[in-house]
Each structure stands twice: as structure tokens, then as C-alpha cells.
Amino acid sequence: MSITAPSTPQPTVRSTTRASAATSGYANLMRTVRDAGLLHRRRSFYISLFIGLTLALGGAVSGFVLLGDSWFQLLIAGVLGILFTQLAFLAHEASHRQVFASGPANDRAGRILANAAVGISYQWWMNKHTRHHAKPNTIGKDPDIAQDTISFLPEDAAKQSGFMGWLTRRQGYLFFPLLMLEGVNLHFTSIRSLFAKGAVKGRKRELYVVFARLGLYVGAIFVFLPLGMAFAFLGVQLAVFGVYMGASFAPNHKGMPVLPKDSKADFLSRQVLTSRNITGGKAIDSLLGGLNYQVEHHLFPNMPRPNLAKASEIVREYCAEHKIPYTETSLLKSYGIVVRYLNDVGLSARDPFECPITSRFRRQ
Numbered sequence: 093m094s095i096t097a098p099s100t101p102q103p104t105v106r107s108t109t110r111a112s113a114a115t116s117g118y119a120n121l122m123r124t125v126r127d128a129g130l131l132h133r134r135r136s137f138y139i140s141l142f143i144g145l146t147l148a149l150g151g152a153v154s155g156f157v158l159l160g161d162s163w164f165q166l167l168i169a170g171v172l173g174i175l176f177t178q179l180a181f182l183a184h185e186a187s188h189r190q191v192f193a194s195g196p197a198n199d200r201a202g203r204i205l206a207n208a209a210v211g212i213s214y215q216w217w218m219n220k221h222t223r224h225h226a227k228p229n230t231i232g233k234d235p236d237i238a239q240d241t242i243s244f245l246p247e248d249a250a251k252q253s254g255f256m257g258w259l260t261r262r263q264g265y266l267f268f269p270l271l272m273l274e275g276v277n278l279h280f281t282s283i284r285s286l287f288a289k290g291a292v293k294g295r296k297r298e299l300y301v302v303f304a305r306l307g308l309y310v311g312a313i314f315v316f317l318p319l320g321m322a323f324a325f326l327g328v329q330l331a332v333f334g335v336y337m338g339a340s341f342a343p344n345h346k347g348m349p350v351l352p353k354d355s356k357a358d359f360l361s362r363q364v365l366t367s368r369n370i371t372g373g374k375a376i377d378s379l380l381g382g383l384n385y386q387v388e389h390h391l392f393p394n395m396p397r398p399n400l401a402k403a404s405e406i407v408r409e410y411c412a413e414h415k416i417p418y419t420e421t422s423l424l425k426s427y428g429i430v431v432r433y434l435n436d437v438g439l440s441a442r443d444p445f446e447c448p449i450t451s452r453f454r455r456q
Contacts, residue, residue, distance in 0.1 A: 115358065117360060118358070118359055118360040118391075121360070121391070121406070121407065122392070124406055125392060125395075125403055128402065130392070130395060130399040130403050131392065131395055132396075132399075133190075133191070134396040134399065135191070137396065137397070137398050138182070138185075138191045141182065142182065145179060148175055149175050152171045152172055155168050155171075156168045156316070157316070160316070161317065161321070163321065165317060165321060166325060168325075169324075169325045169326075169328035169329040169332070170329070170332045172333075173275070173329045173330070173331070173332025173333040173336060176209070176329075176333050177333055177337050177340070178381065179205050179209045180206070180210045180337065181340075181381030182201075182205050183201075183205035183206040183210060184202075184217075184221070185382070186198045186199070186201040186205065187202045187214070187218050187221065188389075189393075189394040190393075202214050203294070207298055207302050207305065208304075211279060211305045211309065212279060212283075212302070213282035213283065213285055213286055214298065215285075215286075215292060215294055215295075215298060216281070216282040216285040217282065219285075220235050223235050224236045225390060225393060228345055228367065228390060229348055229349065229351055229366035230351045230353065230355060230362075230366075231245065231350060231353045232353040233353060236345065237345075237350065239251075241270060242260075242263050242270070242434065243260050243263065243437055243438065243441070244350075244434075244437060245350065246437050246440040247440070249437050249439075249440035249441045250440040250441065250442060252442060253441070253442045257442050258441075260438045260440075260441035261438045261441045262435070262438065263434045263438040264430070264433070264434035265435065267430065267431060267434055268335065268338075268427075271334050271339065272330075272331040272334055272335055273334060274334030274335070274337060274338045275331065275332075275334030275337070276330055276334070277334070278333075278334070278337065279330075282302075283302060286298055286302070310326065313325055313326060339427070340379075340380050340383055341383065342426075342427075342430050343368060343384075343386075343429075343430060344367060344383060345366055345368065346429075346430045346433055347368075347429040347430050348367065348368055348419065349365050349366055350366075351366065360416070363390035363391050364387055364390075364407075364416055364417070364418060365416070365417060367386040367387045367389075368386060368387075368420065368421065368426060369385055369386055369387050369404065369421075370383075370384035370386075370421065370422065370426055371422055372423060377401065380423075381397070385401065385403070385404050387404070387418065387419075387420075388400045388403040388407055391407060
């Protein structure tokens with residue numbers, strides 16, 4: 093939704109009135125949520141979750157040691173991929189101030205979880221994710237729709253040719269297989285950011301911790317396992333981590349409206365219109381780490397995970413009353429939407445040997 097400044101005085105007044113009403117509407121919604129106690133911290137939930145994940149991680153390490161030279165180690169690798177993703181969810185929540193009331197306490201927890209447990213840069217994630225939350229699905233503003241291996245915008249897809257053009261035209265079908273490489277990409281990109289020019293907050297500290305974690309983790313695998321099995325172990329762990337991370341974040345915004353760079357949409361409309369919730373109850377809540385309540389997460393980014401379900405009832409009712417499209421669907425249907433969207437975008441990729449007539453029929 094884009095609200096532009098008209099040329100006549102009277103529409104300008106209406107535009108100002110709409111913006112004022114939208115601001116007031118969000119303030120009222122925030123007041124309702126706050127009065128319901130949904131912004132209160134849920135420390136017991138996060139303490140229990142952290143203890144559970146720590147015990148599970150300890151069990152996986154024990155299993156790794158006890159199994160020794162066995163291909164059953166690949167099961168441990170898969171479990172670690174899942175646990176590292178769950179720990180990344182916790183780091184994400186700490187970065188949003190969802191865990192503790194104190195900002196520094198959240199930052200310390202997030203940095204420990206991201207740097208020491210998951211092995212990625214917390215500062216890189218903070219910078220990237222903050223920009224995403226400010227302008228979700230906004231061209232030139234949201235780093236999550238910037239050109240990468242996958243093209244999320246037709247204009248980016250149109251620039252691709254050769255092998256990348258071939259891949260882009262099929263990127264929807266290849267999306268989930270490509271996610272097997274996302275674990276490597278996350279580690280590489282976050283580490284590269286720590287070597288970037290300019291100021292990087294906590295650069296040395298993060299470099300020490302991230303490299304120490306990666307060195308100890310990779311070193312232990314190659315010390316305890318034969319060479320081939322060690323590479324297989326790392327491959328499985330990183331593949332599971334990448335697919336799980338990508339499959340958890342992709343349904344949130346992919347295939348939802350993309351806003352122009354100069355969009356003047358109000359905060360509430362911008363966040364609701366570009367976000368998608370995933371239904372499925374408590375099982376999906378646990379599987380996706382609360383990311384399934386993406387609308388509420390964007391509207392109230394510091395709301396603790398256990399409170400998002402209740403908040404969704406309030407927001408859904410508000411959106412229905414004010415005729416704001418509120419999108420929710422099942423996990424499998426969301427994946428279908430993502431695949432179709434990426435394929436549609438990918439058809440913009442150039443192929444210098446493709447017949448224009450054939451291309452026209454392919455797009456029908």
C-alpha cells in the first residue's frame with residue numbers, strides 16, 4: 093500500500109487524516125495488547141526452553157562420543173542441525189529484547205547464543221534483521237529481498253543470463269535443494285561481515301568467539317571421526333541447519349506484496365500487508381520458534397514468544413474490523429506459494445537463445 097502526496101489541497105488533507113488515523117489505530121492496538129499483559133516478559137518459559145535445549149545438546153554430544161566410528165553419527169549430525177536452529181531462534185528473540193527486560197542482558201544472551209553456540213555473527217544478524225523489520229518487502233530497503241543466488245524481484249531476475257539465468261528460471265523448484273547450502277552461506281556471510289571496512293561493533297570479540305567455536309567444533313569432528321565420515325557429518329549438519337533455517341523464515345514474507353522504495357504506507361499496514369502467519373497450533377509454534385506469528389512479531393517485535401498466539405486473536409479481530417487483509421495459511425500451502433512466486437519471478441531471467449514466441453507461451 094502506497095500513500096502518495098496528491099496535487100490538490102483537499103486530498104492532501106484526507107491523506108494526512110488517513111495517516112493520523114492509522115497512527116492512532118496502531119496506538120490503540122498497542123494499548124489493548126499492553127493492557128492484556130502480553131508485553132510482560134516470560135522468563136520461566138525461556139529458562140525452561142534453554143535448559144531443555146542444553147540438555148538435548150549434551151545428549152547429542154554424549155551420543156557423538158559413545159557412537160565413535162559409526163555411520164549412525166549422521167543421525168547425530170542431523171540432530172545438531174536442528175538444535176543449532178532452535179538456538180538461533182533463541183538468539184533471534186534475544187536480539188528483539190523478547191527474553192529479558194534489560195537491553196544489555198538480551199544482547200549478552202544473544203551474542204553468546206549466536207557466536208558461541210551457533211557460530212555466526214550476532215552483530216551481522218542484528219544489522220541485517222533490523223533493516224528488514226523497518227521496511228519489510230520494500231524494494232531497496234529490505235535486505236531479505238536483495239539479489240542473491242535467488243532473485244526475489246523480476247527486475248533482478250531479468251539481469252540473469254547463462255547458467256544463473258537457467259537456475260533463476262527454475263529457482264522455485266530449486267529453492268529447497270539450494271537451502272542445503274544456506275548453512276554454509278550463513279556462516280561465510282556473517283564472518284565476511286566481520287572483516288568489512290568501517291566500524292563493526294564488537295568486531296574482535298566476535299571474531300575470537302566465532303573462530304574459537306568453529307575451530308573446536310570442526311576440530312573435534314575430524315579428531316574423533318575418519319576423514320570421509322567427518323566430511324559427511326559436517327555436510328549433513330550444515331544441510332539440515334540450512335534447510336531448517338530457510339524453511340522457517342521463507343514463509344514469513346515471500347509471495348506477499350512487495351512495496352516500492354518510496355512507499356508511504358503507515359507502520360501497521362506495512363507490517364500486516366507484507367507478513368504471513370502459519371497456522372498449526374502448538375506443534376508449529378515449537379517447530380518454527382514463534383516465527384509462525386509473523387504479523388504479530390512485526391507489530392510487536394519485543395513480545396515474548398508464548399504471548400504471540402493470544403496477540404494474534406486481538407490483531408485478527410482488529411484487522412477484520414478495519415478491513416486490513418490479514419494473511420494466514422498452513423505450512424505446506426505457504427511453501428507452495430513461495431515456490432510459485434519464485435518461479436513466476438524467475439521467468440524474467442534472460443535467455444539469449446530463447447525464442448520470443450516460446451517465451452510468451454511459457455509465461456501463460
